[in-house]
Amino acid sequence: MNGVMLGSTYALLGIGLTLVFGIMRIVNFTHGEFYALGAYMAYLFVAQLGVNFFAAILLATAIGMIVGAALEFFILRRLKTTDIDSVMLLMIGLWIAMQNTEQLIWGGVAKLIPSPFAQQPLVFGPVSVSPLKVFVLVTAIVLLIAFHLLINHTRLGLAMRSTFQDRDVASLMGVNVGTIYMATFALGSGLAAVAGALLGPIFLVSPTMGDLASLKAFAIVILGGLGSTVGATIGGFVLALVEEFGSGYVSADFRDAFSFLVIVAVLILRPQGLFAPKERVG
Template identity: 60%
Template sequence: MDQLLQHILNALILGGTYALLGIGLTLIFGIMRVVNFTHGELYTFGAYMMFMFVMPLQTNFFLALILAVVLGMALGAIIEVVLLKPLRGADIDTTMLIMIGAWIAMQNMEQFVWSGIAKSIDNPFPVEPLVIGAISVSWIRIFVFVVACALIVGTSALIRWTKLGKAMRATFQDTETAALMGIRINSVYIATFAIGSGLAAAAGALLGPIFVVYPTMGDLAALKSFAIVILGGLGSVGGAAIGGFILAMMEELGAGYISSGYRDAMGFLLIIVILLFRPTGLFAQKERIG
């Protein structure tokens, strides 16, 4: 029983960051329809920025977190303007190839700048975990969970209720009509990509201090993000959030009670099963036809 409770607690905390990765990608992949292979690198970039600010520069941990997210958004905006803007209207394969190139270039750049050896980041939270009966959790994981949930709620609210969110939805539903209605669609493209990238950077900056930071850390994160987005349904922020939690729960319980060696396989197995029955994902928005 204690073991089960511990597994469920672990899955909740892990799910928060999976959800964060998932909603960042669902904005870009689900709404903008850009197959964003740089998502994992933005995650890595966020973690390295956190490392740079906290370790060599000795910046305050919480300030570093904000700076890492802001720089992640800036990098996302640059990628949009430099790489994607000239490709508006190009077919999906061209964009995909460019993004694969950007992914490889960014990963090698990280390796060049910070070397392949893993880095660790100090954090200001107490070393002793919070103990509730037989289960325990570290303070930094609680912090990460809370911040992740706040970002998820914030992003959903942004898309649903703000003017920018409305403009985003309008632009990606019908770009030409949106432009005719006076929406500055270029700004909307940049903003969407920047927000999605910022969320990935936030996930990296939050998880960097829990784990270790190295150039290829984004590969598995990107793979899981794609899985979460597809599981939740393209473009559905709520779906991506729930998808993140489902994936974490499946991995945690699968590893705990079936086989830890196949931990990552459990999640993907579940995705295959769900897609067999719901090919558009769990919470896909209805596609408009015509």
């Protein structure tokens, strides 16, 4: 249960990262910071401004998307280089600056976001689970379904998929690539922010929370295959379950090692990832 709940939020994180990489060819080091931003916004609205918990999650997601869109519009779009390493370096710079801005504003002390759910765990036989976790799981699943509908059944989704396949052809066919990039980055950032806003109340909010999230997101994307959103969804669940069962049955010390061992194994056996067709290898 816990693994499934984590998996659903990992999937949101992974999709956001794989989307930005697949369509924009950007190794997005700020991804974890958008996760942290979502969590801090939820904290700001719920704990500091007294906004309703559910509204705060929506607001946090919206702010994540707006900041993401602004970042694309004011910085990424205006870059004179498309070199993948230079853009990555830029994202590293932004990551460092964003993380320390969070610390400057909210301090290094971890914050707890109060939730309106009952603290008493629900008990089903031997399993006990908090209502908050059930809420997070349900929301994350709804978002995952909504996202796949968006990609597969809307004009925006079609334009994104065609840009992913071939940017130049898509542009020739009348797709406004600039708009698609902005939408992609906003969507990717929004997904990270909503994951942060959902997990924030379960865990704690601290300036360095994004680092682990980035690491996990990268792992998920590799597991699923770069640029594959279906792969990232499944990759998220696989990673969470591997962590859960690996540490449950072998040793919790090596919990984080399992994910990496699985990745190394996947790369050796199937370098293009579990779910991506071979020609997508970047």
